[in-house]
Amino acid sequence: MTTFRSIEWRDNSLRLLDQRKLPAETVYLELRDPQMVAEAIRAMVVRGAPAIGTAAAYGLALAALHSVAQRTTDMVREVEQAAELLRASRPTAVNLFWAIQRVMDKVYASLSLRPDALREVILREAHAIAEEDVRANKQIGLNAQPLIPNPAKILHHCNTGSLATVDYGTALGIIRIAHESGKQVHAYLDETRPRLQGAKLSAWELNQLGIPHTVIVDGASGLVMRKIGIDLCVVGADRIAANGDTANKIGTYNLAIVAKAHGVPFYVAAPTSTIDMSICSGDDIPIEERGAEEITHVGSERVVPQGSPVLNYAFDVTPADLITAIITEKGIAYPPFTESLARLMNTDQ
Ligand code: MRU
Numbered sequence: 001m002t003t004f005r006s007i008e009w010r011d012n013s014l015r016l017l018d019q020r021k022l023p024a025e026t027v028y029l030e031l032r033d034p035q036m037v038a039e040a041i042r043a044m045v046v047r048g049a050p051a052i053g054t055a056a057a058y059g060l061a062l063a064a065l066h067s068v069a070q071r072t073t074d075m076v077r078e079v080e081q082a083a084e085l086l087r088a089s090r091p092t093a094v095n096l097f098w099a100i101q102r103v104m105d106k107v108y109a110s111l112s113l114r115p116d117a118l119r120e121v122i123l124r125e126a127h128a129i130a131e132e133d134v135r136a137n138k139q140i141g142l143n144a145q146p147l148i149p150n151p152a153k154i155l156h157h158c159n160t161g162s163l164a165t166v167d168y169g170t171a172l173g174i175i176r177i178a179h180e181s182g183k184q185v186h187a188y189l190d191e192t193r194p195r196l197q198g199a200k201l202s203a204w205e206l207n208q209l210g211i212p213h214t215v216i217v218d219g220a221s222g223l224v225m226r227k228i229g230i231d232l233c234v235v236g237a238d239r240i241a242a243n244g245d246t247a248n249k250i251g252t253y254n255l256a257i258v259a260k261a262h263g264v265p266f267y268v269a270a271p272t273s274t275i276d277m278s279i280c281s282g283d284d285i286p287i288e289e290r291g292a293e294e295i296t297h298v299g300s301e302r303v304v305p306q307g308s309p310v311l312n313y314a315f316d317v318t319p320a321d322l323i324t325a326i327i328t329e330k331g332i333a334y335p336p337f338t339e340s341l342a343r344l345m346n347t348d349q
Contacts, residue, residue, distance in 0.1 A: 054129050058101065079122070103122055141178075169205075188216055194294040203323065247282060321335070
């Protein structure tokens with residue numbers, strides 16, 4: 001059982017588990033306005049594509065809740081400003097833009113309502129996004145099971161569990177369901193430099209769930225495949241283009257190449273809210289660059305000499321031809337992805 005919620009609406013505020021502090025401390029922050037939510041997303045208090053989308057939706061609910069506007073048009077203007085702010089917080093995960101747009105569509109469909117009723121509509125939509133995410137994750141986990149042998153050694157990158165979503169997780173959710181259904185699974189967790197989401201967050205989650213796992217450095221994946229034998233890799237996604245090219249945490253592309261070289265299946269797990277059909281290929285996915293200190297420092301210690309430049313791409317794009325299948329809540333897409341993803345996106349759940 002997951003004993004924590006990374007993201008929760010409580011007493012008219014957004015309660016976030018501060019992921020920067022894990023695994024050492026379990027600290028919750030109470031956010032009361034959209035500015036605080038945008039900053040929490042930027043600073044990675046909350047991270048992971050579905051989690052930041054949901055947090056942004058609640059950020060819009062906070063904008064409406066604290067608005068003193070007497071007229072609906074004035075409240076809408078304030079919510080629009082909050083949407084602008086939240087959109088600017090991180091560029092790569094499409095779930096952020098998807099969730100904001102979904103709430104804004106509801107807003108524009110509710111212009112005849114009084115401000116109080118509009119507040120309710122926005123909050124209800126944010127709750128719906130949160131609840132649907134949990135359902136989608138569980139379904140992804142179930143859909144994936146025919147692909148998971150027993151026993152299975154599974155290599156995973158970054159963090160895609162309950163922390164990165166509203167609950168359960170995508171790629172880690174698959175590992176969790178396999179474990180809960182009695183399969184002998186062992187997860188090999190890439191530590192995921194530079195922010196160590198694998199070492200700090202995925203290991204923390206699997207520890208709590210009692211799922212056997214081993215943390216490895218990112219560069220060890222080739223040797224681990226050769227020496228220990230890996231049955232499959234499964235990773236999450238921040239944005240999947242219409243042709244299947246997939247943006248995910250930096251290092252995913254390298255892992256996919258290593259998997260290909262060793263004949264190891266490479267799966268991407270994501271809700272359909274991560275699929276961006278407006279983007280034809282991964283070349284058009286905006287890649288976030290983060291601050292140099294994430295690389296130059298380990299904790300408070302400087303590990304790169306002063307004067308040595310660094311380049312901190314936070315994400316990379318794995319070309320579709322390195323991906324064995326994309327696992328969603330609506331089913332599994334196989335190559336050629338241009339056709340299979342289009343079919344899947346037109347399927348009702
Ligand atoms: O920079 P982060 O930690 O937000 O990056 C997260 C990832 O890359 C995850 O793999 C992705 O968002 C999927 S989470 C279900």
